[in-house]
Amino acid sequence: MALIELEDVRRTFTVRARTGRFSREKREVRAVDGLSFTVEAGECVGYIGPNGAGKSTTIKMLTGILVPSGGRLRVAGVDPARERVALARRIGVVFGQRTTLWWDLPLRDSFELARRIYRIPDRRYRENLGRCVELLDLDGLLDTPVRQLSLGQRMRGDLAAALLHDPQVLYLDEPTIGLDVVSKGRVREFLREVNRERGTTVLLTTHDLTDIEQLCGRVMVIDHGRVVYDGGLDGLHEAGESxxxxxxxxxxxxxxxxxxxxxxxxxxxxxxxxxxxxxxxxxxxxxxxxxxxxxxxxxxxxxxxxxxxxxxxxxxxxx
Amino acid sequence: MAEPLTGTLAEPLVEHLAEPLTEPLGARTRWAVRSWWLCAGMWMRSTMAYRASFALTLGASLVTHSLDFVVLVLMFRHTDQLGGWTLPELAFLYATATFALGIANLLVGSVDGLGARIVNGTLDTMLIRPAPALSQLCAERFSLRRLGRPIQALAVLVWSLATLDVTWTWDRVLLVPALLVCGCVIFGAIYVGGATVQFWWGEAKEIQNSVTYGGATLLHYPPTIFAKELVAGVVFGVPLAFVNWLPALHILGRPDPLGLPTAFQYASPLAAALCVAVAGLAWRAGLRAYRGTGS
The missing domain is CATH 3.30.70 (Alpha-Beta Plaits)
Incomplete structure (x- = not known):
């Protein structure tokens, strides 16, 4: 089953640049320019490209935050732009540079809020929390205020918070940014486990290619809003004429x-x-x-x- | 716990899929209020992590807001009347306007952080949650320390009601709580509607503050001391007059300087409903523009 489908998806932004004291020039920037790909359920895909290539624009369209300018887009069978809130219950998003945890409250409180906001059934919540705590080694940290956690611990907390509601798709934006080698390894191991055990589809953007090498069977390279490579990591060498x-x-x-x-x-x-x-x-x-x-x-x-x-x-x- | 939960975890999410994708307005509103409540609870506990700071700022806010009223009292040491109104009557205006603004500020005032969130990209983190972004935004930094203003206003109101020389007919009695509720709703709608402008124009926060705080200060004084054009502006433009001026005319038995039909003095609920509708539509349009044009 194709979980993510994009067909000729486009997204343009209008940029207004001041050219003189009173004159302004409108310019269209194509952030995503005819993107087509599908991701099957259970895949773990690396989505890479230089800054400004259109990665975050794609993620924002896949989560329903941004409405595409054209083309067709489906995630878990629904149109994200039209059913953003319904889709929000089926996806998990982790931004490496922005925590969604509550700074001054114990880690446990952020999880409790997720339980209510995502309306997670009690039994499912207990099971998922137990599993995340075990895999991410969060046991001693649940009652610690988030502000006292290290960056690596916080990232582990963010990952758990994004997975408590059993998302079908997990979007990760730079999940290992700023982490030390040990923490990076731990995050990768956890993601591998989640992908294998639950069959959660993972779409990962990163600048750390070790993430891709260790996690993703498939890589998509995007540049200027288009897919320039889509395939295995090995194929990259040939495609790149390395x-x-x-x-x-x-x-x-x-x-x-x-x-x-x-x-x-x-x-x-x-x-x-x-x-x-x-x-x-x-x-x-x-x-x-x-x-x-x-x-x-x-x-x-x-x-x-x-x-x-x-x-x-x-x-x-x-x- | 150690036993793998592969079986249960890999099951399709039946309860999520069964959920209707478009819910009726009533259910949506209940969910929006519940989301606000959940987030506000989190923020409240966050501020309680710093108890001393909480107590100090609540105390400070009580004192500074009381100064507003002290100014009025001092003014009345030199005069018995202002625009034909006595001190207890002015106290009534002051208390009702301040209370309405205070409660609206407590419940939804944080919505003015919208522009900053658009700039630093954190509005997006709100939009990926299944709770309405407006609820999350309004609940932001919710803290009971902001109760300083309305508590102080209530004290003045009690004094005013006890001192006022008014024949308390049942319609006048009922109008007081109705006016307080409608006032909160109108100010709340102005907060939200004003913040919506930030979707298009990021620096609009100051304009909104001039309408809310400036408007409340305007309402401290009787309409008789202002130009008729201004009074008409706050009846038919930004409908602040429905917060307290118009119903107060009836409660205090004062003539309307504009000579509007008496129906206007009872029309606050209607004005409040209209404000909510306009603010709601503006918010939807703003969010649509944000998602359409991005940032």
């Missing part, structure tokens, strides 16, 4: 060496860096270098996912 790097330590310093199928990108004393397409095997290049030059040591470096995506953005900007 390159692997062969680092060779020669017996002595020399000018850039010549090897077929690779090009030298950097020389530093006897060490040289050779880039070659990620889909090619390293073996023939290593053989070619070894045959021509005295070789002391070598290593192959995989492309960093950040670089792949950065290259992808750059291509879109040029193309």
């Amino acid at each position: 390159e692997r790097t062969l680092v060779v330590d020669l017996a002595e310093s020399r000018p850039a060496i010549e090897v077929p199928g690779a090009r030298v990108v950097k020389v530093e004393g006897p060490r040289q860096w050779l880039a070659f397409p990620a889909r090619e095997s390293a073996a023939p290049i290593v053989a070619a270098v070894a045959a021509r030059y005295p070789l002391v040591d070598l290593s192959v470096r995989e492309p960093a996912i950040e670089d792949v995506i950065a290259r992808m953005y750059a291509e879109v900007a040029i193309g």
Whole structure:
């Protein structure tokens, strides 16, 4: 069952810029420009793109806050813009930079409010709270005022608050921002567990690509309001025409060496860096270098996912 | 607890899906009030986390608001009448206007934080909850410390009612509580309607404050001392005259400076209903514009 469906969804904003003392110029900005994709129930999708690519505009349309300028949009079978409040009961939203917890009250009070606002049946509430407390290790924190919690603890509290009403979809906006490595790991582990155990569909925007690598079977890259890549993480390397790097330590310093199928990108004393397409095997290049030059040591470096995506953005900007 | 709850958790959300997507107005209103109540309760307990501060600000607000009335009393040390009205009569106007504004401010006054929430994006966090955003906004920072103003007004009202030289017929007696309720509703509607302007124009908060606080100060004084155009403006424009002037004319047995039909003196409930309707429609239009044009 497709839980999220977008068909040629567009959203334009009118920006008024002051051009003179009295004159103003109206300009249309297309934040989302013909977006089409579907997300099946139970998927965990990473939704990434540079700032201003249209990520938050998409999330705002999916939650019903913003009305699309055009196209068709369905979440859990309903039109979010028309049935925002009804939809609110079926989705969970976590903003990494904005807590929805009550600052001066014990964590438990925020959960109690959720129980009432979302009209969660008592038994379901007890079960879900118990499970969240267990998985997120919140046991000793329930009676602590939120302002006394660390950032990581607060994020765990926010996650629990967003899941108490059994949402079918969970939108996460930068859920690990500002967290230390341990807290990040804990949040990711919890999300994996929720996705696996409850089949909650997760849509995650992030700038931390480790989140994606560890959580998402599918990545959507968006830029200038369009999907520029949609598929597995592995496919990103090919789509991004990424390159692997062969680092060779020669017996002595020399000018850039010549090897077929690779090009030298950097020389530093006897060490040289050779880039070659990620889909090619390293073996023939290593053989070619070894045959021509005295070789002391070598290593192959995989492309960093950040670089792949950065290259992808750059291509879109040029193309 | 440790036992996995996979079975129960993965079930379809039957009770949510069965819920009618568009509920009748009555149910929506009840839900809006309940949402307000829930959020206000949270805020109230939040402020109770700082008890000393609560006691101090409540005390300070009682004292500062009382000064308003002290000014009136001092004025009457030099004169017996103002615009033909005596001190107990003025006290009645002062108390009713202040009480209405105070209660409206307590219950919905925080709605004027709308502009700030639009700017910093936190209105969105309200819109993703199933509770009405207006309820959440009005309940924001709800605190009983704001009771200082209405408590003080009630004290003045009691004194005024005890001192007034009025024949208390049953219609006059009934008009007093009706006037207080309608006054609160009218000021509440003005708060909400005024805040709605911030959907289009973020700096509109000051304009709204000049209507609410300025309006209440206007209503402290008898309509006879103002120009007729101004009085007509608060009857037919921003209907502040229905908060206390018009019903007070009947209660105190005073002639209407505008010579309006006596029906106007009983029309406060109608004016209040009209204000609520206009404010409600304005809010809906504003929210629609926000979601349509974004920020």
